[in-house]
Amino acid sequence: MGTFILRRTGVMLLTAICLTFIVFIMTNLYPNLEKLAKNEGNFRMSDAEVASFLGNRGYTQRKLQNYGEWLGVLPGYVIEGSDGKTRGRCSNHGAIVEDAGRYCGVLQGDWGFSSRFKEPVSKIVITRLALTGKLMFWVLIVMVPGALLIGVMAGMREGSRLDRSLSTGAIVTTATPEYVSGVIFIAIFTSSAVGLKWFKGSATSAMENATFENFLLPVLTIAIYGMGYIARMTRASMAEVMTAQYIRTARLKGVSFANIVLKHALRNALIAPFTVIMLQIPWLLNGVVIVEVLFNFKGFGWVLVQAASNNDIDLLLAVSVVGVVVVLLTQLMSDIGYVFLNPRIRIT
């Protein structure tokens, strides 16, 4: 088990390095740098102004040099600019600060400085990840029990009327993307045009003070989308278990239906959905991007959008590292969890 986790961590590091390198090269293409300069300087700058802006801030050095600085294996640049001011990477690309170190990369625990938000990247990522964590927590609380319940009920009597109606419902919710269901929810439940106004169509105030009223719709929008998929998986797994030999034996022995489902079928039927739920978490990060923008909830997905559209290099790199960690960590958890749920599987 120990070596397995070690190996996985190694893979994670390697993936993170490869991915950040690709992101780094992409964000350092000149048109992207131009965008960065115009966002930071003035978006009506001339080409010559863009060139001097970028040169003064070390963006036009060799790419590997810059990547090395970001990693922290090379000392950060110190450049005397064409305007006479000296700037350094370790002083947040600004005028030299006295106590700035020579190296300031990831290895030194410095994730860089966001050009869009003018704050340390680590602070932004932590704040926003916490907000998304809050959203995800409630999504999982709603989604997982709901999906399992629907799946088990649909799967215990395959082909029954209950199964057909629940399955149809599950397919409809999975087939409705967040940007459709979210807009429909906002229109029906929050607008004066319809007049219900039961909930709030904006989750801005939920960042500080989440209430049932302002937080239900974003949670529901994500949860419903993922719920259908997990329910379908659970149903398939449950239906398969219900046809197994030992269930038939139990029925022949006269065990009540409720006991068969709860005591004999459930545990075996939940192995497959467990993996699905774990794999669904990175997928939810996708949905979070849309829902956070739609409901103006400023979490991780929103940061991703902001970083990408402003070509905020340091922030994008950190965001991709977080992405890699979330994906591989959930995979690791699903693999380990699988061992506990299914004694026939062993990890070596």
Added chain:
Amino acid sequence: MTQVNNFMHPAAKMYAAEEKAGELDRREFISRATALGVSTVAAYGLLGLDAPAVAGGHAKMGGTIRMQMDVKAMKDPRTHDWTQISIFSAAWLEYLVEYNNDGSFTPMLLSSWEANSDATQYVLKIREGVKWNNGDDFTAEDVARNIIGWCDKSLEGNSMAGRMASLVDDATGLAREGAVVAVDASTVHLNLLQPDITIVPGMADYPAQIVHESFTVETMVSNPIGTGFMLPENLEVGVKASIVRNEGFDWWGYAAGKGGYVDRIEFIDYGSDPATHMAGFEAEEFDLNWESTGEFVELFDSLGLVKTQVASGATIVVRPNQDHAPYDNKMVRQALAMAVDNNVINELGNASLGVAADNCHVGPMHPEHNADVTRAPFDPVKAKELMDASGHGDFEHELRSLDTGFWKDTCDAVAAQLRDAGIKVKRTLMPGSTFWNDWTKFPYSATNWNHRPLGTQVLGLAYRSGEAWNEFAWSNAEFDGLLAEANSLANADKRRL
């Protein structure tokens, strides 16, 4: 708003006569006369009118305003490219001059200004008794230093340099020697290269905030030294920001009747989608929004909101760029203009809320507007003939615009009309993050332009040869000459376009 100022510029009397003869409208007169240093009271007096009473006698002290607005990162005021940035820093950084919605310019940190008869020399008087919030006195030195800073072309993105062009030495890209002189503690002299009546209006534009000598971009929020009555409390870019009253600071404006009523303003960022703003209004998360455009004006009305509006010259320009073929051909440009009915554009792109423009960038709210100058007639048949005659009849035009709001709707309406006229056109939608990178360089695209007090300011920014914002690649020595002449003090008839 009493101004202790009896200055009377000779041209102001000429303008007053022109106004009486019907050659100038009142708004033009007020703009022109106050830009030269005539006080608002005196300007209205020349017309035989009383200056409008100051609204706000009923305003109460205190309270919090929550406002929907983009919260952007702070930068050097000279490089501000979005008004929203200045709105936040205006809490503690003030202006020399203020532009009001009746078209007049009133003094803020200045107490008055005077222009000589041909507008080549200005005398700026500094308001007495103004203090920085760190206790320093506000002096003529501060004003001179800021104006010299505005002239610095080496600062990337400094748009004030363009407004101060008549003070700048083209060789060095800095203020000319002797152009800005602090004569004594309360007087600054400006010596201009050529007559320029736009210099004071330029000081009222949003990047013209006055900063302390210790100002640095890095510390402007953490150490906010300014003359204003508020202070920044927090700033989370893209999320929210707030400004609060600087308790205990004896702001000059309280005594001068400049307001300063509210205790606290919170700005909340809702992104660029007006549908989200609408949801925010419905959720009662803010009291005031930044702007309402197109169809959302009606939707906001339906929520029972109170609407404030002012006629402005803000407009959208759908233009070809002459550096690209086939738009170097005059017939092609004429054909594009003649194929489009601006009333339809106003209806489809702007929910009929504006006034159709005459394809020139000076509108009825500008002093220089001449109603006799009309557009090339709307004539789709003739347009197609012109296009064919130019030899580009089969050319497929590519019209680029932003992917949302009135930009998209307007260009869709233009493209539809071009197609109706038999001209081939392809639409390309781009997000703001890529569109604004090259907005001046696209062969054929749409740009929104803000209102500016004087028509000649717009013409100078957008149409003068080689100007940074000249998205038309319009380069015409005769036009440049005429514009320079218009910026001197010739009388109204000659100034008309």
